[in-house]
Amino acid sequence: MGDRLEVIEKKKQKGNSVKKQINDFSIFEEIWHAITHGFGLFISTFGFGVLFTLAVMSGDLQKIWTSVVFGLGLLTMYGASTLYHAIPHYRMKYFLQIFDHAAIYILIASTYTPVVVLGVQGLFGWVLLGTVWFLAVRFFTTLAFFY
Template structure:
């Protein structure tokens, strides 16, 4: 337990161990999954899709890696700085997860515009988190949710360009992330952080399946 710069980290040894296990499992499979995806895209996908695979894979591993480092680090000035990176990385993961799906429609001005918009919002969120650390946490949560569900605006054109299975998995993953937010803000619950990160890892796994399916399955004609 500890406090730094007004931010309180009130987790006991067992909570930290549980959180570390969740992160370790997630990061291990993220490294394997990203490698498989990029290898597949290198062999079978055009250049644009390969770039999207790299963006997604690096974003996934980077986010889980930073989160792992931040959450197991002792309370200190270093942890305070890692907190900025951890919260900023969430914006990167959301934008990176959108990228493989929106890249499929880069020839459509609406989808291309959405891709640019998502990354601009991510950049804004990173700016806020780095320049005003610890002061806009509620705003950040709203931005995370807004970014995550803003895909509904382009759901119809995206659905016509990716497999139905991918679309279904995107929605399921989004629901899991959103349910996890309940535990993210439920700070008095013991093991709250580990439970929240369990939802994150589960949702990330579902979205990874959506991305891999998007690369490996063809889109049926209607």
């Protein structure tokens, strides 16, 4: 990550435009990324529906809310990534790239949520979950405001 920031700083010093700072993907690569990440979004939507239905059928409130947290994390990450690769407008792409990278931290925390709540449990589980979410929000906001 530090190397990437150094490259961006050097490009800024040379006066390169935002267009050059975003990425070096070809049009073909961007289209392919948008398609594959869009497919991931589609599969995640389907999987979220199945997971949520099974959780509701179990009647367990912890399974229900943790499946929602996990599903929303998947949809956020794949949605951000699909938009980032699909939208060619450079100024919008700059912000979408930041959100795309930051959304990964939300996915990590949302993946921990059902595992810790349903599997680890107890005080250690809640401390672990709180720590993971604290770090995820911290890294998300760091990327969003200081990238």
